[in-house]
Amino acid sequence: MKHADSVVILDYGSQYTQLIARRVREAGVYSEILTCEATPEEIKAREPQAIILSGGPASVTAEDAPGLYREILDWGLPVLGICYGMQLLAHNLGGRVTASEDREYGRADLDLTGQCALWDGLEGKANHVVWMSHGDHVEEIPEGFSVVACTPSVPVAAMADPERRIYCLQFHPEVAHTDDGSLILSNFLFKVAGLKPSWTMSSFVESTVLEMRESIGEDEQVVCGLSGGIDSTVVALLLHKAIGKRLTCIFVDNGLLRLNEGEEVIGYLREHFDLNLVWVQAQDEFLDKLKGVDDPEKKRKIIGHTFIEVFDREAAKIKNVKYLAQGTLYPDVIESISFKGGPSVVIKSHHNVGGLPEKMNLSLVEPLRELFKDEVRRVAMELGLPDSIIWRHPFPGPGLAIRVIGEITAERLDILRKADKIVQNELHAADWYRKVWQGFAVLLPLKTVGVMGDGRTYEHVIALRVVDSIDAMTADWTRLPSELLARMSNRIINEVKGVNRVVFDISSKPPGTIEWE
Numbered sequence: 001m002k003h004a005d006s007v008v009i010l011d012y013g014s015q016y017t018q019l020i021a022r023r024v025r026e027a028g029v030y031s032e033i034l035t036c037e038a039t040p041e042e043i044k045a046r047e048p049q050a051i052i053l054s055g056g057p058a059s060v061t062a063e064d065a066p067g068l069y070r071e072i073l074d075w076g077l078p079v080l081g082i083c084y085g086m087q088l089l090a091h092n093l094g095g096r097v098t099a100s101e102d103r104e105y106g107r108a109d110l111d112l113t114g115q116c117a118l119w120d121g122l123e124g125k126a127n128h129v130v131w132m133s134h135g136d137h138v139e140e141i142p143e144g145f146s147v148v149a150c151t152p153s154v155p156v157a158a159m160a161d162p163e164r165r166i167y168c169l170q171f172h173p174e175v176a177h178t179d180d181g182s183l184i185l186s187n188f189l190f191k192v193a194g195l196k197p198s199w200t201m202s203s204f205v206e207s208t209v210l211e212m213r214e215s216i217g218e219d220e221q222v223v224c225g226l227s228g229g230i231d232s233t234v235v236a237l238l239l240h241k242a243i244g245k246r247l248t249c250i251f252v253d254n255g256l257l258r259l260n261e262g263e264e265v266i267g268y269l270r271e272h273f274d275l276n277l278v279w280v281q282a283q284d285e286f287l288d289k290l291k292g293v294d295d296p297e298k299k300r301k302i303i304g305h306t307f308i309e310v311f312d313r314e315a316a317k318i319k320n321v322k323y324l325a326q327g328t329l330y331p332d333v334i335e336s337i338s339f340k341g342g343p344s345v346v347i348k349s350h351h352n353v354g355g356l357p358e359k360m361n362l363s364l365v366e367p368l369r370e371l372f373k374d375e376v377r378r379v380a381m382e383l384g385l386p387d388s389i390i391w392r393h394p395f396p397g398p399g400l401a402i403r404v405i406g407e408i409t410a411e412r413l414d415i416l417r418k419a420d421k422i423v424q425n426e427l428h429a430a431d432w433y434r435k436v437w438q439g440f441a442v443l444l445p446l447k448t449v450g451v452m453g454d455g456r457t458y459e460h461v462i463a464l465r466v467v468d469s470i471d472a473m474t475a476d477w478t479r480l481p482s483e484l485l486a487r488m489s490n491r492i493i494n495e496v497k498g499v500n501r502v503v504f505d506i507s508s509k510p511p512g513t514i515e516w517e
């Protein structure tokens with residue numbers, strides 16, 4: 001997609017790379033993340049007006065450290081290096097980077113020691129709190145640069161070569177804990193690179209619709225996996241705007257949905273939208289293949305493959321289908337993909353990315369692939385979707401399969417469905433549904449002893465998982481009122497046959513993930 005003004009962020013494996021992209025978009029500039037292994041040709045194809053190099057876990061002086069194609073610097077584009085990015089620039093341009101005795105993790109006080117376009121609007125303030133996370137530092141700066149900030153333990157906390165428009169920060173302007181970090185990034189985008197803030201949600205809708213209309217062609221048909229969740233609903237509406245009735249939406253009941261979800265979603269979609277909609281009953285197909293499988297990654301792969309088989313089969317019933325559209329978001333991609341030899345690792349294979357078969361008959365259309373959920377919510381508002389869809393909790397495509405820990409059976413799914421319904425009802429009734437990112441029940445693969453009506457019981461355990469998050473990349477368990485937890489527990493044990501114990505998950509992400517598998 002061609003954007004008026006855009007920035008390429010090269011990812012050296014930092015935990016914060018996604019945050020850099022967000023901050024740039026929040027400033028109104030389109031940005032794309034490429035792996036640090038991207039070739040100059042691949043970078044050039046994006047037609048960036050500026051480049052940002054992220055942080056990363058490696059040490060630039062190590063033998064196998066990810067490097068930099070020097071010719072990128074010859075293009076004359078403004079470049080911002082953050083942490084590892086700064087060290088990499090120093091190392092490549094004739095400076096010297098060493099490992100320090102004084103490692104800095106967390107808060108540091110920045111002293112602005114030199115004139116710099118990045119400091120515009122900051123000069124009046126006495127104290128600048130920034131966030132650091134490094135063990136190496138720049139010992140000698142390259143020719144052409146001057147030092148523009150230091151901290152008590154690091155003499156070169158920022159350096160700049162205004163002539164070549166290369167700016168380097170040892171701290172992380174992208175994290176919320178850095179005071180004025182967004183302003184510093186904005187100064188780079190607008191004061192240094194001279195970009196215009198032209199990226200908004202309405203321009204996103206407009207350019208995405210135009211781009212899809214062009215790339216799909218005039219006669220081709222598209223099928224869209226529609227789950228009733230916000231991501232795929234937004235994709236379906238964007239495609240509907242782009243190609244009208246050449247779109248067929250496919251809602252698959254994979255036997256892993258919540259209580260009455262199929263009827264509710266179909267009823268809702270038919271009532272509100274004028275879409276070609278197919279409701280596929282594939283419960284047996286999915287559950288047969290999952291029989292006896294308890295490994296989380298195997299479950300995810302089976303489900304991903306089966307989804308594609310169903311989509312292929314439905315597509316074959318329609319003439320000239322070339323594309324499959326999905327509501328894939330950035331977190332689905334980053335957790336599922338490990339760049340070959342690159343710095344990030346597979347956490348789990350989201351069914352719609354890492355769970356796809358190697359060979360696909362249909363080409364993918366994924367217009368939300370670079371966005372985070374809260375950004376999709378803003379697109380949904382732009383499209384006028386109702387609150388009930390916008391604020392619906394995310395529900396993963398593998399559904400209850402990754403919440404029934406261990407083997408999936410009809411009986412265990414049934415228990416989980418009933419428990420989950422109570423969790424949803426109670427969150428709504430207590431006015432907590434909108435306040436949390438996600439809340440659900442998990443069925444554990446163990447039984448425990450209890451006493452009910454003077455008799456011994458030996459039954460299942462339900463775990464409650466309720467978390468707060470902005471973008472699903474990090475999350476913390478929600479401090480729900482104890483009365484609400486008590487009500488959920490009480491109702492589940494009394495109303496769901498086969499459960500005699502409820503526990504509450506108090507792990508954050510990281511180290512836990514939101515789902516248990």
Ligand SMILES: Nc1ncnc2c1ncn2[C@@H]1O[C@H](COP(=O)(O)OP(=O)(O)OP(=O)(O)O)[C@@H](O)[C@H]1O
Binds near residue numbers: 396
């Ligand atoms: N039951 C389903 N039928 C058809 N497609 C599905 C189904 N479940 C998931 N998908 C496809 O997989 C994609 C990813 O699922 P995901 O759950 O991340 O998104 P979503 O369901 O659209 O939104 P949400 O994250 O809010 O649940 C969906 O956007 C959709 O294209």
Ligand SMILES: O=c1[nH]c(=O)c2[nH+]cn([C@@H]3O[C@H](COP(=O)(O)O)[C@@H](O)[C@H]3O)c2[nH]1
Binds near residue numbers: 331332509512
């Ligand atoms: O469509 C999806 N397919 C998947 O395979 C999948 N796995 C996790 N999720 C959802 O993604 C968010 C982050 O989840 P985790 O912390 O468990 O990785 C949470 O909102 C999860 O519900 C998925 N969504």
Ligand SMILES: NC(=O)CC[C@H](N)C(=O)O
Binds near residue numbers: 054
């Ligand atoms: N956060 C970073 O980019 C760290 C860079 C480098 N690994 C260091 O420790 O200094």
Ligand SMILES: [Mg+2]
Binds near residue numbers: 227394395396
């Ligand atoms: Mg979903």
